[in-house]
Amino acid sequence: MDLNALVDFNLVATHGGFGRASRAGRRSKATLSRRVADLEEQLGVRLIERSAKGLELTDAGRQLLSRTAGPMGEVVDALTAAREGNGQVTGRLRVAAPILFSQLAMGRHCAEFHRLYPGVTVEVVGDDRVVDLVEEQFDVAIRPNPRPDTTLVGRSFARDQLVVVAAPSIPMPRRSRTPVRVPAVVNAFRDGETWPIDGKGLTLEPVPVLRLSSMLMLRDAAIAGAGVAQVPRSIVWDQIAKGALVQWGATDGKEVDLWVLHTSRRLASPKVKAFVDFMSSRYPDGNLVLTG
Template sequence: MDNDLDLTALRVFHSVVRSGSFSAAARDLGAPRSTVAKRVTDLEASLGVRLVERTTRSMRVTTEGEVLASRAERLLADAADLRRRLTDAGQAPRGHLRIGVPDLFEQITMGRLAARFRARYPEITAEFVTSRQPGDLIEDELDAIIIFGPLPESNLVARRLVTGSMTTVAAPDLPGLDTVHHPRDLMRMPVIDVPQHWIRQWVFQRGEEEEVLRITPVLSFGSMLTARDAALEGGGVAKIPTILARPEIEAGHLVEVLPDWQGPAKDLFVVFPSARSVTTRLRAFLDVLSGAVQDAAAEGRPV
């Protein structure tokens, strides 16, 4: 059985049994319910037994499923312990990492950071894939995922790396910019947006005040880098991460609009399945990642 046992699928099955349903396991794992169901089905196929009887309204663990469930936690713990022993045996971290990253973070940060990481740990190879959801940990078999919050409730382990901010910017010569003194004044300006889940609104905060604008952008993109470039060319007012805005403001290519009004801060997290899943190579990467991100944030520059 061990030759055919998929540990990722076993972890999903263990969560289903522990939580009592596929839906609850999906919430705990931060994964789509369809992914959870497929992992269990694949595990059943690989073992040649039925582990869970399910209907549209309920599920029941079979006798074979109960046998596997009773040993699953020990098997998972043993696998994690073996993984640590293989990488902790008095030698430099080695092996392969597969990390999920948001596309913006990959574009402005990951190349330099990954090169520095490899220079420090030449025995580790790393693969970075674009990923946006905690559930991709299971679906894409990742060691960890870097993601912007807020995070959904789950049993995944999350470590906050840094709190980021957004800055509203425009080209200095954008017509009408001198008339913008309050967020509502932006309603008569051309706006550049990068919608999140099709939400067309901007939130501004100043002390206890909050202003929510329902915007109609003249330009809409899927990338903050593209929105920045459009603002640089005078396309309108954009709301972009401060880490992208600050160099252009310091160079005089952009100006900050409504500097007294701030957008809600966004935390950057790294998420992994469990504390037991942190290998020496992943711990080494997390140390480099955390140090680089925090140093860059303190200095207001890209990593």
């Protein structure tokens, strides 16, 4: 099979047309069309259909793209690195990251990374889903407590912990053998949880007064005195230090490790390696601290 034909098919399929692929890959539309046709002939199947709406992938084309986009991207990156020489960190870097971390940290991190590596264009998508790096064409994903996955490798670069906080006006209950009911602002997507406080001999039973879908909303509602909240310590450390919130304790068993992950150790491109090393250097003591 002609590797160039497979590379060009991925280029056309990814960009959704021969014109855009031609501009992105700096190759003529005629060359791209010929190589896709050659690949179709070699495989004996139609990969692309042209319609009034434009280019559409056949079922075979979609299947081929889903299985080759990631590996072919890595091969192209490896060939580019070999051609340009080690140390050349260039290209587009597509990153998936949790929404909260994206909002409070990735802007600063991306600006600093771009200053260090001006040849890299970083694209960050804030999403709490577990994205498929290959199918959705991401180079890197940042995930909390990722499930074991043999297709992904990476590094833990920071840790966090869920803590229970409240405004100073709300008194902390005393030690108790049974759960203690407290007015609480809670995650809108979770229900029926109790909050065991590590080392305090105390378990809280939150009685929802507000249900909110964002950790930042939970934090701000707690500061306003609406009720007790369970939130990441990384987003309330400053409010605790200033006395706007009181930390009642850490939630037992709610530690969080933040990882930066990619698809292949063997063919990790220079830009991916640089980003993994960069993120690992942002939190030298391992503690996640966010501001905003």
